[in-house]
Amino acid sequence: MKPTRKQEIITIASRLFKERGYNAVSMRDIAHAMDIKAASLYNHISGKQEILSTLILEVAEEFTREMNAITLENISPLKKIESVIEIHIDITVNYSENIAALNNDWMHLEGFALKRVVKMREDYEGNFRGIIKQGVAAGDIKPQHPEVILFSILSTLRTLYLWNEKRGKMDVNVLKKDMVAVLLEGIV
Template sequence: MLSMKKETRKQEIIRVASKLFKNKGYSAVTMRDVAKAMDMKAASLYNHINSKQAILQDIILNIAEEFTSGMAMVLAKDNSNVERLNALIALHVRIAVENPEGLAALNTDWMHLEEKLDYYLQLRNDYENNFRNIIANGIENNQIKSIDVEVILFSMLSTLRSLYLWLPKKGTVNQKDLTESLAQILIEGINK
């Protein structure tokens, strides 16, 4: 009976809210907007959630922690640096396919986290440091071209972090194909 649980009303509100957040951003979405999308009155939302801010925290921190544990699994395996980069590409694709709306909130509304802002920034910073170390290690060991580490890092992260933006356009995505195409482009380049 694994994963047969029905979505609670709270989870439903958070899911609907994250869809609205994706379109207009956290600040431009009102509790009355969320309520209308749920077909109820704004005050009724508070039977299920504590505050607007709590919705944002739930959305963003769940994903941030998913990235953190994903990175931990990548580092746990004894793979080459390039294989690790491939695994990270797959991680980003998987999360983007599963929850593009949540990723939108994470990418564009993280600065509206209040009490949890520092915690989020810590997770993001740790993640970037781990990513950076893999690239730097690859350069040291002559597996990756000797280009500015920061430029490589942010070039890869920019693409991977923007996946949520154009992934929905493609209807049902073949996750494996997309991962392979991205790996090809990000690692081997496009020049023939």
């Protein structure tokens, strides 16, 4: 199915945001990349803020849905963490431009979109922290500080889109297998 003009605008803008950053891209730049007049963009989209919020909310909502499903599963905390890592990899591979906007440009959101994204991030991290604490309490995870574990895993996963792109986009199954092993078992 052919994408709508709005979807085309968002796709082009997401690429430009990823390459240059949100602040460095104008509506005129987006129009130029599409070979149309800037005024024509406004027939389909209200402005850069709508594009940014669409990109970020799409991926933030995906993370939220997946985390909520994982927390409800009747599996061990280690299996839940494994699922979280795999979901991050899937979302990163499928939505790399959205991930770039989420990581690099979320602070440019305004109003309700900003509040919503911050709340989703806090809830996501809270759920992940809870899973880690359950694993520590069950003796499945070494008794290390949950915040350090959370930071270590999330900082790796949040920059995966950059690393994977530089490496020529590794096979998603290799990424899942090896990243889960390294993040859960370490390297020794």
